[in-house]
Every structure is written in C-alpha cells, then in structure tokens.
Amino acid sequence: MATKAEERSRERAPLTRERILATAVALADAGGVDSISMRRIAQELGVVPMALYKHVANKDELLDGMIDLVVAEIDPPPQGVEWKTAMRERILAARRVLLRHPWAARVIQSQGEPTPTVIGYLDSMMGILLAAGFSIDLMHHALHVMGSRILGFSQDLFDDTDSMPEEEAKAMWTGLAEVYPNLAALAGAYFEGQVTHDEASTVGGACDDQFEFEFALDLILDGLERLRTAEGSA
Amino acid sequence: MATKAEERSRERAPLTRERILATAVALADAGGVDSISMRRIAQELGVVPMALYKHVANKDELLDGMIDLVVAEIDPPPQGVEWKTAMRERILAARRVLLRHPWAARVIQSQGEPTPTVIGYLDSMMGILLAAGFSIDLMHHALHVMGSRILGFSQDLFDDTDSMPEEEAKAMWTGLAEVYPNLAALAGAYFEGQVTHDEASTVGGACDDQFEFEFALDLILDGLERLRTAEGSA
DNA sequence: GAGTCTAAGTGTACGGCGTACACTGTGTCA
C-alpha cells in the first residue's frame, strides 16, 4: 500500500499545522492581512475549508501561530556587549523581521493575549535589563516605556507621504498647510529641503521611518541609562 | 400637515449623521468594538440597515466619524504654561477621553488615514513645540518619539493581570515563572509586595497603568527637553 | 389643487465570512 500513499503524497503533501501556518504567512506577506481567510488558505492548499480545523482550533489560534512563526525569526540578542547595545540590536533585529511581514504588527496588536513565544521574547528582553543591574522595578517601568517599540514597530499615526508621486505629495502637503498652520511649517521645511535627516531620505519620502525609529529608540534608551545609573548611585 | 410631522417625530426622531454616530459610539462604549455593525446600529435606531447609507458613505467613514466625536472631547491645551506642562496636560486629557472610550484606541490604529480632526489635534501639538522654540526638525522627531502616546494610549503588549481574581492571577504568574526566569523575578517581587508603585495600586492589579503611562511620558518629555536646550545652545 | 421632483427610508439579494455537525474514506491494529 506504500504505492498508494506515495502517489497521494506526490499529488498533494499531507496537511499539517506547519504547512497551514506557512501558507497563511505567505498569503499575508503577499496580499496583506485581509487576504487571510480560512477559505482562502484552504483554497491555496487545495483543500476544503473545514479541513483546516483538524489542525487548528479556530482562526484566532491560527493568527497566534502565524505570530509565533514571525517572532521566531528574530535573531537572539548579541552576547558580551553592554545592555544598551544588546537591546538596541535586538530591537532593530525585530524591526527587520516586522518589515518583512508588514501585516504582523497589526495582528500582534489586535490579538488579545500575547502568545508564549512573544512572552518568551519579552522574557529574554527582561533578562538583558536585569543582567545589567536594573532593579526589578525599573525593569518593569522600562518595558512599559518601550511599549510596542520593543517588538520593532511603533504604529505611527501618520505615514507621512510614503510612496506617493512627488507632485501629489506636494499638493497634499500644501493643501493641508492651508488649514493647519504648524503642519504648514513642516511642509515648508520639507520642500525647501530644510528637513534633511542625516542620510539621503528614502526615495523622496518626507520622512525616513528607519531614522525616526532609531531616533526615538535612542532617546528612550539614553533616558533609561540615566535612570539606571541614578538608581545605582542612590 | 404639521400634525403628521409632529406625530412622526414623536414616534421617531429623524435619522441624521449625528444621531447615527452618537448611537454607534454609545454602542461601542457599552459592548466593545465588535458590537458595531451597520445592522446592529440600524436596529438600535429602529430603522432598516440600508437607511444608514443615506447619511454615511460606508462603515469606514462611520468609524472615522466616531473617532472625530471622541477626539473632539479632548480638552484644549492649557495656556500660559511652559511647553512641557502644556503637552503633558493635553496628553493626559487625551488619555482620560480614551479611557472613557476603550474601543477608540484600536479603531484609531486600524483606520488607515487619520481624519482631519485627528490631524488638527496633531497640528495643535506641533504648535506647542514650535512656540517653545523647537526647531522644525526636532519637532518632527518629537512627534515620532511620542508616537501613539500623543493620543493618550500606548497599546501595551501585556495587560498584566488586570481585573483577575487574586488567586488566579497568582497561579498564572507562578505558572509562567516556571518557564520564564525573568518573568519569575517580576512575579516574585509582586507577590512579596516589593514592586509598589508610589500609590496603592489599582484594585490589586500587578501594575498601575496610569503610573506606567506617566512614567514613560515623563521620561520622553525630559529627554526631549534635554535635546531642545542642547539645540538652543548649539 | 395637480403634477413633478427630490430625498429619506425600505426590501431584496449577493457574495463573503467563521465554523458546527454529520458524513466518508483510508490506514492500523486486534
């Protein structure tokens, strides 16, 4: 009967939780979060929707599984460097992963409870702080200060004018500027080339996300470092 | 014919965009974000679902309208105080509003473009910074640093053990602590009463959200103040 | 008044969703 099984597996690999999750992630990478539906995933796997439920309890659990897959991609923290560098590198590693899976930030936020994998990640972050001599109290505050940034994203309220034709971006900014005086200042500076950001900004966008992310990250890390040394000397 | 109109209005006020939005907000306040569906809102108003579409383009626009209603509740910034105080107060005012409408943070984040009302709010925040002598560049960075916190929330990854029976909370923490060594430290401190937070913590929760929010806010504001004065002297 | 025009509210219907539940088929082991 091996023949039949082989034939079967040649025409279609058996369904597994892993295959389902991988397919779901690929689908989300390609088409955004809206393209993950149980029906769509099943179709991609050449299977009837209800088949998925033999390997995954429900959609919520599937989303958790997808998050785990993504978080597992984050490189471990570098060893033998001071805490600030370790934390900085790890967070930027997380950011790189989340940029590869742009849907993940939103899904992580909209899921209620963090998955064990996420908790494990947080735990290792706590480890870095405690090893550096942070008190438990300050470590606790530190996590709250960093908030979501610790996972490599910081849902901004404004995407600025990413990937918009220059002409259109200009029209938008000046349109807005008529109503909002302070936004006008920002827009003006942008079109004078006055706002530069150290590097040449990404493809003409008004705002280099990566620069802003690191700027904020460093401000926060420096603030925490000051508190840590103050705590140590007290 | 006034009689008939009066009779009609006695039995049911005419449908308006305002009435729809107010009902939607009330519904969300009462039952969370999942209880806002076009059908549910219509039912609440004693009207057929499609009637809503005469006053609201689609569900997305309805959500935008709800956000506007909420953002409009935020008190204006105090006048005649230094920038840090003004910003702090305004952000805490925003937080108070968002605590009254717990669904709003999630909705604001999941809507793509910010509404004009939100942009107006951000613009007034920019005004505070510019008036305090921030350069346009630093003002821009500052907004990114504050991120969502500027609107009074900071989607945390962990809700700690809010509103959970003490017994259950303890079991959860110690259960987690077996697998996650650093979390164990936090749990230990909590149950020894070692982590105190200045005030008595809210109804026995491990973690006083308000305290954490203000701690993070102040750390960030202090960091920005340092950058501002450094910039001024350069 | 009679007739027309407009806009508010209705009713029906479509294609999507997650998933409950009863089924079929196939491989394993007694």
Added chain:
DNA sequence: TGACACAGTGTACGCCGTACACTTAGACTC
C-alpha cells in the same frame, strides 16, 4: 476480518457590508 481512529469532505447556518431597485412623503411649481 472487523473495529476503530482520524484526516478530509459537504452541507448548512447566521452573521457581515452593501448594491440596486422600490416606495413614500414633503416641497415646489404651474
């Protein structure tokens, strides 16, 4: 050989947002 477990199927239900064609009622003109 027959019992059993379990992967995958098929059908169906009750939600969802909303397109589109309709009735109805008030306002406005002649």
